[in-house]
Amino acid sequence: MAQIFGIDHKYVAVSTAALSIGVAAYSMYKYRSMVAAVKNVVPGSEVYESEKLLGEYLVFHFGSPEQLIPYPFGPKDALDFPKRCAELCLKHYKPQEGLPDRALDIGCAVGRSSFDLSRGVKEVIGIDYSQSFIDAANTLKQNGEMSYQLVQEGDVFTQAVAKVEKDVDRSRVSFEQGDACDLRSSLGQFGVILAANLVCRLHHPKEFLKRLTSLLPNRGGILVITAPYTWLRDFANKNEWLGGYVGADGQAVTGFQGLQKELGPYFDLVEEVNMPFFIRETARKNQWTVAHATVWRRK
Template sequence: MSLVLAAGAGAAATALVQQLIQRLQRKSSSTKDGEIQERSTTSSAGGGAAAYETKKAVDEYLQFHFAAPEDLLPYANGPKDALYFTARLAALCERHCEALHDFTGERGDPVALDLGCAVGGASFELARAFPHVLGIDYSKHFVDAAELMKSQGVCEFESVVEGDIKQKFVARVPAEIDRSRVRFMQGDACALPATLAPLDCLLAANLLCRLPEPMAFLERCRSVIKPGGVLVLVSPYSWLKGWTDKSKWLGGYYKDGKPVRTAEMVTCVLSPDFDLVAQEDVPFLIREHARKFQWGCSQAMVWKRKGKVV
């Protein structure tokens, strides 16, 4: 049975999100006991998704999503424009999601999905504007950490200083964010359930090139996003065989002697059902240790679903 958000019914929207979570829980419970998830939707590492079911990975992503700017980058001459990555993603969604600017109440409470949410940094930032946010990631350990951030608002993590020397920090959800607006679930971005309610906004940040079936994800976006809703697709296009079989890359290879670029392929797939309304570069910074960082720059493409808005 498809879930349909009733117009003007905030309580109904909450109930629908809860129903979705229950369905996903039943689906996840079918996984064999003790089985480690073999897919993830986040990291730029090349060692495979099992690397995320570790404390080290959780610590790194708590730092990436929640570290204070002065802790993440304690150097005056560093790339400051790469800080606040999750907040900038949420602001991009807010800026282009028309449902947030509907003050009649006829369309119901806007719902956002943070797909590949990791430890939940962008999910909480989305909750500044969206009354209902669902964060989904394939990694159980990431989802567990996100749930801890929701329940406590804080979580201690370790950051590498040099070699085996580590320093403890505290990840914090900003106090002004209503954490009750956010739900988290473990799930597969390549096989979103048919019962998923149509969304006003889907954020997929640094996700596309970490999927085993990226085309399946893009094709599913056609039905999971409401007419007038937005898909905010953010990716550095770091295709690696450890994550995606090369036969399923959307770009980053040559065909008939010509380069195939991911943005062009995404445009071919989405343009029949979506309009490209904005694009920009989104830098980000990942700290490896006190004196070594990964600086990346993802391309953000904002796609608006065609069709009559109801």
């Protein structure tokens, strides 16, 4: 979702054509970070901070079924993906001695999963590369709601309001801008971490996974990763991919196998499930995708 949810830079530079491909992929998923090393904004990258894209993610996170699918048909089971991600975390995480009662939502976008995680832990930190997404999440934290524009078609918009559910204790949640591959050293430790639609949009996913062992060091900690496994050279060099390639032995390597290889020494796999999600672009053009969700418990 994306830094999924915000600049899709190639590690050193991107061509205009590559950027246009990144834009299309970016709007599908939640994570947004491409390269912390590249600090300058490349031409065209302002699209990632656009009001249109912000509206897409606000309705993705907080929209009603009627706003998202205003028809008597459609994939209604794909709605509320951020909420379902938080629920999957809390299904497995139980406060216990030795576990920090804190959650990290990395690639949080506009914050729905972070707010829902606060129902089960005392503190939640949401991090995303997109400053506009973090600004929106902080507005929701402060006010409990925010107005935004929802595109219908072309330049035709309607006004909408994103609202945090009233029973959520917003004081438990904080948001900050950051790169998942270069997280600040002072984050501390957590009892549960959510990385939704993130790993296949990182420039160095293996480095991110290695960092998780220090963020979630205590036995019993819960890690939830969801991914559609859409590996693209525009996000990372192919040698950084966790899967989606043919190995030297001629066998296909999947993203799930890559996760098992990287996480297996430190985590036990406790559940895997297919989770559909639905992103509304306009009143009539939308995206339906199935993420593979895996739940890991720290050894």
